[in-house]
Amino acid sequence: MRHIMEYSTLIFWIGTVVFVGTYVLIASEKVHKTVAALLGAMLMLLVILPGPGHSSAEPAPAAESVAAENGIPAETDAGRALLQEERADALAQTEQAMSAVTGRKAMVRNAELYDKLDTFSRYSNFDVVFTLAGMMLLVNLLSGTGLFQYVAIRCAKVARGLPIRTMILLVLATAFLSAFLDNVTTILLVAPVTLLVCNELGVPPIPFLMAETMASNIGGTATLIGDPPNLIIGSIAGLNFADFLINLAPFIIVVMAIYCICLWVYYSKRMHVTVEKRALIMELDERAAITDWSNLRRGGIVMVLTIFGFLVHGALGLQPCVVAMAGATLALLICKVDVDHALEKIEWSTLFFFMALFILVCGAEYCGLMEKIGGLMSLMDGWPVPVVVLVIMWVSALAAAVMNNVSFTAAMVTVVAAFISSTPAFNHSMECRNLLWWGLALAVCLGGNASLVGAAANLVTVGIAEKNGHQVGFMDFLKYGVPVTLGSMVLASAYILARYYVTCTA
Structure with missing residues (x-):
């Protein structure tokens, strides 16, 4: 059992280093963002994520969830035995979580069919x-x-x-x-x-x-x-x-x-x-x-x-x-x-960037990193719903401006979905659940206006301007973007609060 725990810890740290390192590389712009994302995705597939040959009966997120709770990697013999023993409970929890996220009961794929899927079909959102x-x-x-x-x-x-x-x-x-x-x-x-x-x-x-x-x-x-x-x-x-x-x-x-x-x-x-x-x-x-x-x-x-x-x-x-x-x-x-x-x-290049991001995030889920991040959000358990939504909105807007809104959203949606499924205030109320999704959508889209790297359109505009002899530096962009972002986020916060008191408390 000891060596199993050590292996699990090793997988966690490898996945964490790959995930964080990829995002740092994307933000640095030293390497093309698509190349950086593909590099991180390939490392996840080579080292972290199981493929069709790994006999993992459950979809990666479900398998990781059950194994992570017990500190046992899903691809080991012990992990597979544990998954077999707790299959019924894991499937029930998966259905419940998916239902909370989508607002309707979701189909859990047949294990044999899932095992036949190629690697990219497992982890990319096509x-x-x-x-x-x-x-x-x-x-x-x-x-x-x-x-x-x-x-x-x-x-x-x-x-x-x-x-x-x-x-x-x-x-x-x-x-x-x-x-x-x-x-x-x-x-x-x-x-x-x-x-x-x-x-x-x-x-x-x-x-x-x-x-x-x-x-x-x-x-x-x-x-x-x-x-x-x-x-x-x-x-x-x-x-x-x-x-x-x-x-x-x-x-x-x-x-x-x-x-x-x-x-x-x-x-x-x-x-x-x-x-x-x-x-x-x-x-x-x-x-x-x-x-x-x-x-x-x-x-x-x-x-x-x-x-x-x-x-x-x-x-x-x-x-x-x-x-x-x-x-x-x-x-x-x-x-x-x-x-x-x-x-x-x-x-x-944009399409491959998206595919690579999805794989990267699945790797972070599988190694347990997203569960750790989600644990930070559990500190807000018991907080009033509007406060939780506003905190997530403003943190997300700032992160989107720093990391690029697409990259951040690809990682954040998994954390928010897990938080919703584990928080009664959101899990039991579709209006509150959707309120959080609308808040996140507003935050990441509007937050992308704040900085040069916040959204792809920003980089394209600056590139076109420079080709025509008009220079726009990082600080120059902030002078335009930050006031617009702050103003629009204040309006978005007021909108979310109004929606909460109209729909969630009625």
Whole structure:
């Protein structure tokens, strides 16, 4: 028994070093984030996580949970014997925990079927991966038509070349697009046209680009597919597109309205252009930006159908990945595109980054690290529900700004799910349980605005600016991001408190 305990401790420390080291490497930006995540994932698969050949009868999280409680690694003979002896109890606990997280009874996979799954199928969340892939295909197809350039130029003309009006309209367009497209893709589409408009007006582009970046992260918070952290949270918590739209979108509209008012107050007297410059903007032909009317009509119809599919996927029992890939497949079928070229434009580095993160987190679960972290949250047992939610929100917002909101969310959802299942105040109340998930979603998405590394869209914006001769340093970004994050988090806290007293105490 002694050597078993020592082996368990060794596994814990190896997994902890790999997990923490990978996150430090990602945050340092010394190595590409995808390479760093893949390195950590491969180390977890090589050293920590069992594969199909390990005869582990239970899914890794369940097996780890039972073994960790007794200090015995699940892949040892003693561990397997213990799991066999306590199989019925472990399955019952797994069903109860999953039910608490999703709000409905979850199916526990047959052990033999699970054992036949390949390694990556065991530990990667392909619902998130294929949802992203499908939306990337759709967006890339529409971007080739010039639609998004048309929108940006049209906004500038509607504003009649007035800088502050142009900024507000571009910010609103960015927020709206980010609710249905990937944030990074939205910035890649809007930023180049913003640089063109600013050049014609003769105004500095950095305030425009920063405002659009903040808007992309705020607007993306409104829907399941708007920001990658929401996809991760929705997948674990069993929340669908309509849930996000109903519970977060109205609040985000309020936040955007307040944000635009703040921009107007701050910049309205700081930007001035001549009549001649405004005339140049009015001479731009937005219709000339549309390069493929045929694909625009067909792709637009497919996008509308796909969004409708997201609205009803919960009622139909479909996963978001099925809706996204069905839309992408239909678009490839009816639109005149080079399929090989379309597939090449998928952001494969982003997809592999997500897959690696999921494996990394599973390794941290298996070695017992997440259980230790969850133990820290147990210190809040007995605290009032709104206090617990607000503490988790503000800590998560800070961590998202430091670690990158996607990386942090991938790890945090597991801890929150375990905390919910073990805390009666959340476990026995769906309203309180969902309140915590909404708080987490708001925190990680809005917290990503605080720093340069907080969200991928931030890095993309700075990269585009630097390529065009405009430098934005880490401290420069903080001057824009921190006030926006603090203001939006205060509003989010007020919203969560209001929801608690309206829904959880009624």
